Amino acid sequence: MTTIQDIADKLGISKSTVSKALNDAPDISETLRKQVLETAVALDYTKLRRYKKTKKRLCILIEKENIEYEEPHHFAYDIVMGFRQLAEPAGFYVEIVPVDVKLQKNTPYDVFMLEHDYVGSFVLGFSLNDTWLDDFKNSHTPAVLFDNYVTGNPYTAYVGIDNDEGMELVLKHLTNLGHRKIAYLSGSLGSYVLQRRHAAFLSAMHRHGHKTTAKNTGCSYCLSECIEKHLPKFLKAGMTAIICSHDTIANASIIQCQQLGYKVPEDISIIGFDDLPLAEYTLPPLTTIKQDRVELGKSGFYALSSLLNNIPISTFLLHAKLIERKSTYNVYIEKKSNAL
Amino acid sequence: MTTIQDIADKLGISKSTVSKALNDAPDISETLRKQVLETAVALDYTKLRRYKKTKKRLCILIEKENIEYEEPHHFAYDIVMGFRQLAEPAGFYVEIVPVDVKLQKNTPYDVFMLEHDYVGSFVLGFSLNDTWLDDFKNSHTPAVLFDNYVTGNPYTAYVGIDNDEGMELVLKHLTNLGHRKIAYLSGSLGSYVLQRRHAAFLSAMHRHGHKTTAKNTGCSYCLSECIEKHLPKFLKAGMTAIICSHDTIANASIIQCQQLGYKVPEDISIIGFDDLPLAEYTLPPLTTIKQDRVELGKSGFYALSSLLNNIPISTFLLHAKLIERKSTYNVYIEKKSNAL
Numbered sequence: 144m145t146t147i148q149d150i151a152d153k154l155g156i157s158k159s160t161v162s163k164a165l166n167d168a169p170d171i172s173e174t175l176r177k178q179v180l181e182t183a184v185a186l187d188y189t190k191l192r193r194y195k196k197t198k199k200r201l202c203i204l205i206e207k208e209n210i211e212y213e214e215p216h217h218f219a220y221d222i223v224m225g226f227r228q229l230a231e232p233a234g235f236y237v238e239i240v241p242v243d244v245k246l247q248k249n250t251p252y253d254v255f256m257l258e259h260d261y262v263g264s265f266v267l268g269f270s271l272n273d274t275w276l277d278d279f280k281n282s283h284t285p286a287v288l289f290d291n292y293v294t295g296n297p298y299t300a301y302v303g304i305d306n307d308e309g310m311e312l313v314l315k316h317l318t319n320l321g322h323r324k325i326a327y328l329s330g331s332l333g334s335y336v337l338q339r340r341h342a343a344f345l346s347a348m349h350r351h352g353h354k355t356t357a358k359n360t361g362c363s364y365c366l367s368e369c370i371e372k373h374l375p376k377f378l379k380a381g382m383t384a385i386i387c388s389h390d391t392i393a394n395a396s397i398i399q400c401q402q403l404g405y406k407v408p409e410d411i412s413i414i415g416f417d418d419l420p421l422a423e424y425t426l427p428p429l430t431t432i433k434q435d436r437v438e439l440g441k442s443g444f445y446a447l448s449s450l451l452n453n454i455p456i457s458t459f460l461l462h463a464k465l466i467e468r469k470s471t472y473n474v475y476i477e478k479k480s481n482a483l
Numbered sequence: 484m485t486t487i488q489d490i491a492d493k494l495g496i497s498k499s500t501v502s503k504a505l506n507d508a509p510d511i512s513e514t515l516r517k518q519v520l521e522t523a524v525a526l527d528y529t530k531l532r533r534y535k536k537t538k539k540r541l542c543i544l545i546e547k548e549n550i551e552y553e554e555p556h557h558f559a560y561d562i563v564m565g566f567r568q569l570a571e572p573a574g575f576y577v578e579i580v581p582v583d584v585k586l587q588k589n590t591p592y593d594v595f596m597l598e599h600d601y602v603g604s605f606v607l608g609f610s611l612n613d614t615w616l617d618d619f620k621n622s623h624t625p626a627v628l629f630d631n632y633v634t635g636n637p638y639t640a641y642v643g644i645d646n647d648e649g650m651e652l653v654l655k656h657l658t659n660l661g662h663r664k665i666a667y668l669s670g671s672l673g674s675y676v677l678q679r680r681h682a683a684f685l686s687a688m689h690r691h692g693h694k695t696t697a698k699n700t701g702c703s704y705c706l707s708e709c710i711e712k713h714l715p716k717f718l719k720a721g722m723t724a725i726i727c728s729h730d731t732i733a734n735a736s737i738i739q740c741q742q743l744g745y746k747v748p749e750d751i752s753i754i755g756f757d758d759l760p761l762a763e764y765t766l767p768p769l770t771t772i773k774q775d776r777v778e779l780g781k782s783g784f785y786a787l788s789s790l791l792n793n794i795p796i797s798t799f800l801l802h803a804k805l806i807e808r809k810s811t812y813n814v815y816i817e818k819k820s821n822a823l
Contacts, residue, residue, distance in 0.1 A: 294648050294651055295648060295652060296802075297802045297804075304797075305798055311634055312635060435795075441794050445785065445796075454785065454801070455802040456800070456801060456802070457802040458645055458798060459799055460796070460797045461795055461797055462635070462636075462637045462796070464637075
């Protein structure tokens, strides 16, 4: 096992200097402190130091740009709460760490974790171009990624809902209502979870015997492009239902359809994903796939404690659930009443 | 909450008769006992009775025809051990229950569980045509299915290794060794896990820019058909590597190739899946994807305890791991030495 002496030998400095650097002594320069930490990580010193603590420290790393967590109506609020609900009674100390691009560029993930003496992290809101998402490919400190997936690193796990199941529930629901012309409107595929949902849509459509072409799929980084370009295209092509990659797009789509003179759901059914608090208050209230955020937070802790117990979990998915509200329509009824 | 009175009222019998039936009293006929149990299940009485016990009972249900567990070299032995290693210290009583077709046909899963007072099950070796696999679609007693998946029931979870990751590791390994003509030889697609592996092969090949046709894929229920029909087809089509859906097929393929005059790995590389004890002893020793069976057993318990804690987990996958032995060959080296 790596000792302080090993780090000292590697850097050609004294043991006491290494110890001071690891303990943030004020007479050690920032440059030297960083060098010591990076060497410690390179020599796999991460574990040794930690076993000395009685209460182990976990952190929830939150990408500030992409996800909000401070207020009860914010997406990540309940996720954070669910995680703490299990982690704290289990004897862990949990800290929330907002993360930005600068921190990720300046400090490798493993070094950051050692520096702050965290034994594991729950990672929220990272997109595919975040620097640490590259770090996670080879990191050694357990990390559970919400809605992100890394291949081949036994120290990382992916937590989220079962998007394939969610899409299957949506397709079954729409098929039972008589819909055959179904479109998918998605935000940017630069996020892992939207890639998953897109793939889930394609394979669910295939399973149900529907075709997918450029006519009934559209995705865009800009919400305005989604509703001004793709949505009218779907309507023109005679689609009777639109599945949206998340509730925000679904909400905007309802409004846009109504502005274009289409009734929701009588002329066009719209379904979301996520079940944000907003979904109950759209007009009509939105049928959507629920991600239970408290349970996702708890799952984050379950997955992290598996990793900490050396069970190399790769994927931990929660069951998806269809919440039926008022934004989908039974085409059979419509046909019947038209015939009368 | 349902009471014994509710069951009595429903059946028009006395409370004491219900109680006797639930407690296997000898003066109750088998027909009546079954009727009481089925009514209890229909009224969702499952939970009430169980909370009276101090030590909760779990079972490991094993389909006798498909999987062996009694001896250390049997596939399921370590899975069972891993499960017990976590479940028993956590205060559960664990029983192993061999299951056959007859039991499944005569007794619905929920009724069986109530009858024996089990709060949850870990299910091994079931194939897609097992009757209880239908029961699991609507069952209410937590069940964790090893290598089986059910859509839309929050009381069931799927545990296994990450087959997509495994296939990606295999494709990366073969691509790095210079292979471009790669085939996939599979057992019957009547099992869920082999369907998953097959789909994982197709998408990994697609990601790596390789085509998949009838020329480089083959599957069959009979091992003999695999190695007498598909294998020669692959060799004739100039394949340089064959991925097998499991180690047993890989072992048979090595022997068959050698009998047909091909050297393994110099003429043809062969890769397995599972890392059975056998894999170390094939000639040459088999490169394969490891399923750590002790960890799978532990994952089974993790997933089951999540379900018992009302975390509706759908999928719990372990990281796959490539075990490099001697059955794959570097095509670049071969080309170089041919050129000399």
